[in-house]
Amino acid sequence: MREDNHTTLASVGSDAFTLEHSLKFKRQLLQHVFDNALESIIVTNADGVIERVNAAFTQITGYRAEEVLGKTPRLVQSARHEPDFYKRMWHQLLLTGSWSGQVWNRRKSGEVYPQWLNINTLTNELGEVTHRVAIGHDLSGQRSVEQDRTPFTFKDPLTQLGNRQLLTSRLEQALAEAQRNRIRVGLMVVDLGRFKALNEQLGMTWGDDVLRQQARTLQAAVDEADTLVRLQGDIFAVLRHSRAEDTAMAQLADKLLGLLARPLVLADNNVVSMQPSIGIAVYPRDAREPENLLQAAEHAHAMARRNGRNRFQFVDQRQHELHHRELVIEHSLSHMLNTGEADGISLHYQPQICPVSGAITGLEALLRWTHRSLGQLSPAEFIPVAEQNGLSVRLDRWVIEQVCIQMEAWQRQGRRPPVVSVNLCADQFSQPDFCDWISATVARFGLAPAAFKLEVTESTMVEQMGAGVGMLRRLREQGFLLSLDDFGTGYSALSCLHRLPLDELKIDRSFMVEACESPRALTLLHTIAQLARQMSLSLVVEGVELPEQLALLKEFGPLTVQGYYYFRPMPAHDVCALLPAAP
Template sequence: MREEQSTSVVVPGMDAFTLEHNLKFKRQLLQHVFDNALESIIVTNANGIIERVNPAFTQITGYSAEEVLGKTPRLMQSARHDPDFYRQMWQQLLQHGSWSGQVWNRRKSGEVYLQWLSINSLTNARGEVTHRVAIGHDLSGQRSLEQDRTPFTFKDPLTQLGNRQLLATRLEQALAEAQRNKIRVGLMVLDIGRLKPVNEQLGMTWGDDVLRQQARTLQAAVDEADTLVRLQGDVFAVLRHSKAEDATMAQLADKLLNLLAQPMVLADKNIVCLQPSIGIAVYPRDAREPENLLQAAEYAHAMAKREGRNRFQFVDQRQHELHHRELIIEHSLSHMLSTGEAQGISLHYQPQVCSSDETIVGLEALLRWTHPRLGRLSPVEFIPVAEQSGLSVRLDRWVIEQVCAQVSAWQRRGLAPPVVSVNLGAQQFSQPDFGDWLMSTVSAYGLRPRQLRLEVTESTMMEQIEAGVNMLQQLRECGFALSLDDFGTGYSALSCLHRFPLDELKIDRSFMVEACEHERAQILLCTIMALARQLSLSLVVEGVEQAEQLALLKDFGPLRVQGYYYYKPMPVDEIWPLLDLAAGRPEGEVLN
């Protein structure tokens, strides 16, 4: 953008009078625009000294022209931007001749307001900067007008604060500015605490009154430049657009806790004592995307509540990363179970071998997961996530269907596969339809119940003995084989063992490890085996990985053993050849 030159351009057919008239009209037009623009306009010289301002500038800032002429725009700075912000602004102005972005400025009254500012340089014919023009749009006034016009979009009707939609909009804008200007943004999620007893004891009307009072308390406590919204229920959020250092965020959190925890006297003379909790997340340390920053603050808030309330909690980055990882796992599991897309999940099978003749007498179906984002996941990590998220019932049934389909495929190939063991989670026992569903599924694939062995852990049985016993009895009557997994590692409730309708005990690998190193552990292993025989239960020994471990078992007669000494868990395409050989025909030969 270049300054108008004073030299006259002679147009053929245009006399000096007409030319002067046109220039005068143009000057009047520019003056009219300058005087009536809704945006504030500041004109400075090349050194940044203010030479002209328009009436909108006075209306927006409160400063008259006489108060600012001869001074610099630093007069309006809010101190909410660090020196780097202005250094980068000037660097861009010098390099490109223009700059635009959001700026926090201060009115003469001291009020801080948000402004969209565009600065352009004017140059002469030699390319030298002679003036700069700054045009500012008052965003606080615009946003207030938008909220008044669309109260059900951006405003919470109960507290008259902003709502989640407003926070999403402001958060996106704040992070964009923070990224551009390399500043920190803070986000608090807080609840006033113990509102439910107020609603239950005094009624929803008084509960709403408490929310309105606490909203006014919060509004008076936060800075005008902050964004305060009600997310839901008694949960609020405070967005600090700049200067979100840990110390200042902690000071604000401590201040809010003290204010919100003050006893409240309601109109009916009831006194209410609340227990607020606050979670704090900071951009860019804790997250770089708006939704992730909110998620981090919500997680920190949950941690503060879990630690006993009346406290604030910054994001524990390690715990937050674990939580985020769990959310990815949960989402992927849910997507897989809803759509049938495997997401890298597959079944491996580990053979169980007869110790006397080394023939394969059983298989255990085991979940394996190579996640597209997280890589290889252990069942120790994703099975607890499935249980905590309520997905374990569906996951168990998905595994059973996959096993039934695979056994059916083996049979169509002409094989007689050994019994396949499938693990059941604790939540399956609370499903009254499980027995009927299982029978229907097995029948649909043309299988018999005895072709499946259902494994339950000792801890699962002890958590719900009555329901567990009833469910197992029903399954056994249907013809399914039942196994108690990880025996001796949980409750070891021998007094209840006789009540469980079992066919098999499965001895955990930890016993084999200890028995090779300690004589007392070896005696305990022998005792468990003798107990199983007395109860007419078959035995499977897990974790047999070395020849000396197998040698310890030679005096106990034929046993089923499972471990890396014989086979690791293998995908289906590696199990096929083993079953072919077990059937007594050359590997790869297919029966028609």
């Protein structure tokens, strides 16, 4: 038995030695690659502070490692790019974890040079960002030999046209020339249409045949001075370096639509017809940066497809600005949720009042946002952006944590806060960990679940009835209070109201407005109050702003009101003065 144990320990020791030796070898190998790579490598921490650079970085930029460690990559940025360029870069980085593209950077000598940059994000086992690695290839020696490198770097192998990388390079040159000579540059994004259906119906071999035929059609139709590339799939781009007036661009687009829509005969005598769409953007009217011009053309192309295909569409500046505004909001929300930097986002609290005693019986936590570039943003604008881009779940949880922090602070200040209401988005009900997460979060701050009222809208409950009821029951078992918000607006939850484990009904402000003007609306409001009382549910009426509105509610029995008549939403420090002292 002792010999077996000895053998086992020796084996374990041998395995441990082998593992350590293997790890050491891998570390040495990675260090060798890092030190001898031809591309510059920058390693930053999660906050963007440079931790390591390699020898190629020093050779390309002229900066020694000790000159850049502890600084940020802004040290090598040039002034060639507008702020929107970097906003889009960070938008993609935060959403996908990676970004690649051409940038103009500056050497220590002051020389500006082009670089192809790939940035990737590293995370730990919890999914938290730990580092970012930027690998850059110096393109400054490449311009003169672009033609020689085209077969390998700038050419699409299927169609033999240029690719996205060529477009990036030519766009940079075209816009620089256009700025010097004060001329216009046009950019078209063209898709063939019905390509996915064709691939599924006939197979990818015939799909490739269609791409090659249409590529030849496009090549014959555009001017020799134009740059024609295949971006991806069945999407092409035409860069017009001159003669980019709207009339000329429209004539070219109309010509391309007619040519691309002609029936195609494939090798097996199948005949197919496509339904092309074209989006057009023009420098400098629609954008001044290469990335932004391409984005504008892509947005116009999406609008052309949405409006029925077989058409071209110039940039609708208003729609484009709205789209850009949404991208800025989305990027800012992602940045806030990933870094914890509030960036103008804060919570206000609106008191809920007992009209008989005048006492504050609750508070509703409401998001407010003063954006650094967009100004004051309404939740009606940024909440839908969060929902459309999958950020609403994380935003909910950020709000809950901020409320916990604030309630703990009020208690430390010797105040006794009432119940605080927090709104939950519909997507929260598809998160299996939410009940455990909120319970653990509240406990972490030493708070009781009964100090929180979770509000869900009537429409959410109708849509999420299956998963929603189960989650609500579990939350109520944990001690949280539950409120059905916007009751009676848009959907009818009457048929399933008895199934919901609720503590409260909340009446939307629109009922209060209509009740002052319509006896029938007042009767309906009175009926809802009776329903709530008979089901042993508390009732909150929103939107009480005038004395006559409050007077209408005198015959409704016990209820709570929320509205400007008593208080507007206010910052936490203003609320503190209204709270009673803790016993």
